[in-house]
Amino acid sequence: MSWLANFFISPLGILFGLSLPALILLYLLKLKRKKQTVPSVLLWRQSLEDYTANSPFQKLKTNPLMLLQLLLLALLTLAMMRPTMNLNALRGLDYYVLLDQSASMSSTDIAPNRFAVAKRKVEELIRGMGSGDRMMLLTFGHHTSLVVPRTEDKGELLSALDRLGIVDTGTDLSEAMTILKASIGDHTERSKVFLISDGAIPDSENLFPPAVETVYEKIGEGGSNVGISRFSVTRPPTDDAGVQVFVDLTRTPDRTGPETLSLEWNNQTIDAHVFEWGEERNYSHVFQIPSVEEGVLTVSVDVEDDFALDNTASAVLESPEPIRVRIYANGFTPLARAINQIPETQVQVLPPKAYSATSETDIHVFDTWAPDTLPNDFDGVLFLGAAPPEEVGVEWGEPVDYPIVLDWNRTHPVTRGAEYRNLQVAKGNRIGLSDEFEVLLESRDLPLIYSLERGDRRFLGTTFTLVQSNWSRLYSFPITLVNSIRWLEGGASRMAEVAVFRTGEAIEIDTEIGQTEMTVINPLGEELTVSLLPDQRNFFSSTARSGEYRFLYPDGSEKVRWVNLLNEDESAITPTETLAFGEEKIEALATARPQSREIWPWLAMLALGVLVIEWWFYTRQSWV
Amino acid sequence: MPESTTKSTLLEPEFLRKLEQLSLVSRKLVSGKIRGERRSKKKGISVDFADYRNYVRGDDIRFIDWNIFGRLDKLFLKLFEEEEDLSVYLLLDTSKSMSHGDPSKFEYGKKLAAALGYLALTNYDRLAVTAFSTVHTEQLEPIRIKNRVWRLFEYLGNLSCEGETDLPSSCKDFAIRYARRGIVVLISDFLDPTGYEEALKALLSRRHEVFAIHLMDPEEVDPKYGGHLKLLDSETGEEVEVTLNSGLREVYRKKVAAYVSSLQDYCSARGIYYMSTRTDFEIERLVLDYLRRVGFVR
Numbered sequence: 001m002s003w004l005a006n007f008f009i010s011p012l013g014i015l016f017g018l019s020l021p022a023l024i025l026l027y028l029l030k031l032k033r034k035k036q037t038v039p040s041v042l043l044w045r046q047s048l049e050d051y052t053a054n055s056p057f058q059k060l061k062t063n064p065l066m067l068l069q070l071l072l073l074a075l076l077t078l079a080m081m082r083p084t085m086n087l088n089a090l091r092g093l094d095y096y097v098l099l100d101q102s103a104s105m106s107s108t109d110i111a112p113n114r115f116a117v118a119k120r121k122v123e124e125l126i127r128g129m130g131s132g133d134r135m136m137l138l139t140f141g142h143h144t145s146l147v148v149p150r151t152e153d154k155g156e157l158l159s160a161l162d163r164l165g166i167v168d169t170g171t172d173l174s175e176a177m178t179i180l181k182a183s184i185g186d187h188t189e190r191s192k193v194f195l196i197s198d199g200a201i202p203d204s205e206n207l208f209p210p211a212v213e214t215v216y217e218k219i220g221e222g223g224s225n226v227g228i229s230r231f232s233v234t235r236p237p238t239d240d241a242g243v244q245v246f247v248d249l250t251r252t253p254d255r256t257g258p259e260t261l262s263l264e265w266n267n268q269t270i271d272a273h274v275f276e277w278g279e280e281r282n283y284s285h286v287f288q289i290p291s292v293e294e295g296v297l298t299v300s301v302d303v304e305d306d307f308a309l310d311n312t313a314s315a316v317l318e319s320p321e322p323i324r325v326r327i328y329a330n331g332f333t334p335l336a337r338a339i340n341q342i343p344e345t346q347v348q349v350l351p352p353k354a355y356s357a358t359s360e361t362d363i364h365v366f367d368t369w370a371p372d373t374l375p376n377d378f379d380g381v382l383f384l385g386a387a388p389p390e391e392v393g394v395e396w397g398e399p400v401d402y403p404i405v406l407d408w409n410r411t412h413p414v415t416r417g418a419e420y421r422n423l424q425v426a427k428g429n430r431i432g433l434s435d436e437f438e439v440l441l442e443s444r445d446l447p448l449i450y451s452l453e454r455g456d457r458r459f460l461g462t463t464f465t466l467v468q469s470n471w472s473r474l475y476s477f478p479i480t481l482v483n484s485i486r487w488l489e490g491g492a493s494r495m496a497e498v499a500v501f502r503t504g505e506a507i508e509i510d511t512e513i514g515q516t517e518m519t520v521i522n523p524l525g526e527e528l529t530v531s532l533l534p535d536q537r538n539f540f541s542s543t544a545r546s547g548e549y550r551f552l553y554p555d556g557s558e559k560v561r562w563v564n565l566l567n568e569d570e571s572a573i574t575p576t577e578t579l580a581f582g583e584e585k586i587e588a589l590a591t592a593r594p595q596s597r598e599i600w601p602w603l604a605m606l607a608l609g610v611l612v613i614e615w616w617f618y619t620r621q622s623w624v
Numbered sequence: 625m626p627e628s629t630t631k632s633t634l635l636e637p638e639f640l641r642k643l644e645q646l647s648l649v650s651r652k653l654v655s656g657k658i659r660g661e662r663r664s665k666k667k668g669i670s671v672d673f674a675d676y677r678n679y680v681r682g683d684d685i686r687f688i689d690w691n692i693f694g695r696l697d698k699l700f701l702k703l704f705e706e707e708e709d710l711s712v713y714l715l716l717d718t719s720k721s722m723s724h725g726d727p728s729k730f731e732y733g734k735k736l737a738a739a740l741g742y743l744a745l746t747n748y749d750r751l752a753v754t755a756f757s758t759v760h761t762e763q764l765e766p767i768r769i770k771n772r773v774w775r776l777f778e779y780l781g782n783l784s785c786e787g788e789t790d791l792p793s794s795c796k797d798f799a800i801r802y803a804r805r806g807i808v809v810l811i812s813d814f815l816d817p818t819g820y821e822e823a824l825k826a827l828l829s830r831r832h833e834v835f836a837i838h839l840m841d842p843e844e845v846d847p848k849y850g851g852h853l854k855l856l857d858s859e860t861g862e863e864v865e866v867t868l869n870s871g872l873r874e875v876y877r878k879k880v881a882a883y884v885s886s887l888q889d890y891c892s893a894r895g896i897y898y899m900s901t902r903t904d905f906e907i908e909r910l911v912l913d914y915l916r917r918v919g920f921v922r
Contacts, residue, residue: 033854033865039721039729039844040815041857041864043883047876048866 092132199576380488
């Protein structure tokens with residue numbers, strides 16, 4: 001019986017075989033015949049004698065009708081035992097199904113969309129599993145999810161498959177490969193991987209799938225698309241510079257244009273651009289608009305294509321955060337007044353004893369005094385006539401009287417536009433600088449102004465104090481000071497960059513002190529509660545769907561962040577025929593099927609065919 | 625003859641008028657009791673000159689050819705063909721098996737008998753009709769005059785279809801009863817388990833000129849029914865179970881053809897004129913065309 005169980009899902013179906021003797025019994029019963037009066041049976045009797053044999057045994061043996069019916073019942077009996085055909089072995093196989101749920105799978109080049117078709121394919125795979133077969137179901141977008149661990153339970157697999165939805169993110173298969181390798185281990189002979197995808201898998205050549213048979217079922221039949229692949233908004237620091245909106249578009253080969261690109265500000269069109277595609281697959285355009293206040297800036301390409309997700313991109317413009325500058329000085333310093341003239345700066349003057357390394361400040365200015373250690377968190381530090389802490393790497397030497405200005409760097413952002421010819425310094429200090437430093441203003445004996453970029457931190461220093469020079473009375477002083485503040489904060493471009501978020505990326509949450517929880521409403525309208533870690537940077541990472549995310553604060557205020565696809569790989573929706581993993585190339589298959597499948601439906605079909613033949617045979621006897 | 629006396633429900637008046645132009649043909653010259661419209665082997669009195677012979681004493685001097693006597697001076701006697709009446713016997717099978725078909729073989733047989741009888745009486749032939757089965761054997765005593773044709777129609781109209789076929793005894797009884805030579809037309813389906821040979825022999829024994837007309841229902845020749853059947857013999861009530869498929873149907877068709885062929889061969893071998901017909905064949909065409917073509921009527 002255990003042997004039977006290997007081949008049949010329902011061995012008890014053999015009980016249906018009892019119908020075979022029942023059929024023979026039916027043949028032993030007398031047939032009810034219709035009466036027909038004839039003039040004479042004389043010739044009929046003679047004909048019958050010629051036609052039939054008299055032996056009942058021979059009659060039973062040669063009755064094709066009964067043989068057909070016996071065959072029919074035997075086939076039905078087999079079918080009821082639900083036999084399976086496993087081409088590899090009696091033991092089942094392990095199937096690993098990787099289902100692509102990235103943004104490009106929402107393309108509608110095949111109805112209703114690629115993801116729905118892909119789900120149907122997976123459903124076919126599940127239904128095609130034979131006895132002993134197991135399946136693991138994974139989905140991948142920008143992350144990989146193990147939907148159902150390896151199981152034989154088709155119901156569980158189908159139920160989980162039914163719940164799956166699409167995400168608006170890019171594709172990253174590396175996690176999936178890691179999970180696969182760990183799951184398959186050494187069982188490579190009995191494992192098979194099904195990759196159900198449109199093939200938009202970036203860097204697949206750098207992925208090395210486990211050494212098992214891999215079937216790639218291509219989803220999609222082409223598709224036409226124009227999409228926004230890059231979008232950035234920059235706001236130069238000066239008020240009159242306006243806003244620059246940079247848009248990069250990509251297309252599928254069938255699109256030749258012309259296309260219209262529109263720019264909206266809070267749902268009102270403020271600019272549009274019509275263009276023709278050139279030879280390139282990409283097209284870039286920069287909108288230059290006057291300065292705008294807070295609101296949502298949306299760029300959209302007015303097309304009807306198979307992939308709507310990348311037709312718009314939005315960013316939220318907010319008032320720029322002030323640059324926090326903290327000046328440590330003994331007594332009066334002309335710096336405060338000068339820096340306050342710079343728009344969007346917030347200046348605080350403190351005595352050296354108020355210095356704290358943990359204070360949150362963008363720029364620290366140390367006037368004639370410097371601490372022993374650098375602050376923990378800062379963008380830039382300016383040392384005016386003070387020896388920087390040792391970790392900066394400046395060797396502070398002997399004073400030099402009246403160093404004479406020789407030359408300066410006219411292209412550096414700090415010294416650009418300034419004239420130092422009239423600068424007179426009463427006393428400076430020799431310093432030793434390594435190669436990573438750059439001298440911006442130099443005298444015959446010593447550097448007067450030096451700079452250093454180390455990671456995302458910037459250092460600027462002078463070897464003289466303001467009171468020992470006439471600099472504060474020269475035009476070069478405010479120019480250099482403004483340039484210094486902007487450079488130390490991160491440069492002009494950095495200051496103006498408006499945050500544009502992509503799906504799958506984490507959004508940093510601005511929290512209030514002591515806040516431990518926050519509610520976020522995602523583009524689907526779902527309210528998500530996010531736990532926050534006090535006194536640390538917090539991030540919100542559930543950004544798989546594109547659209548508007550609203551961060552609600554306890555005081556009733558809210559911040560809006562807009563998340564866009566902006567993924568050139570996903571916008572290129574033409575399905576890939578051949579996937580390259582390392583040096584291995586995998587061709588797309590028309591239909592992927594497990595090798596082990598139940599064959600009872602075929603037996604049942606065969607039985608039906610026999611039934612039709614039997615019917616034909618039976619009725620043929622009565623045909624005139 | 626009044627018109628009403630010749631009216632019949634069996635035959636159409638138009639058909640009857642056409643029949644009046646025809647007569648039965650006897651290929652053997654037969655002698656009758658009285659002079660009729662048939663040539664006899666005997667030379668006699670008629671308008672048709674046949675031959676001369678020498679005059680002998682006792683001959684009727686009215687038939688001496690005096691013109692020849694004037695030229696040759698010898699007495700020759702003119703011989704004329706003597707016309708005699710012809711005996712026509714119609715034997716109609718009225719057994720139960722004749723009731724099959726639409727029209728039934730019985731109805732068809734009656735019409736055929738009526739037509740042939742009318743044709744005989746029109747030509748002043750002597751007509752006798754016998755209907756036979758195991759239940760009854762009814763006679764229409766010989767009639768000769770055309771204005772008695774109503775008796776023929778009345779007789780045929782009163783016949784019923786019942787009983788079994790017993791060809792041998794029926795024909796033997798007929799042979800005994802009618803010794804005078806003539807044309808015998810036997811109308812039957814010849815479905816007799818005891819065979820037809822004895823019957824035909826009995827008719828030939830009296831040196832009759834025998835015509836066998838074999839009636840068959842189309843369904844009998846090529847059955848339309850099929851499947852699992854219990855066949856019931858209409859005369860004997862005997863049952864035969866068959867599964868009538870195309871194979872058995874083919875065997876049956878061949879069996880019918882063989883039966884017809886053997887009957888035909890038997891008749892040909894014995895100088896019996898045989899003809900088979902299906903009841904869906906128009907009776908007018910049968911008599912006016914077919915029987916004429918084969919020389920049974922002219």
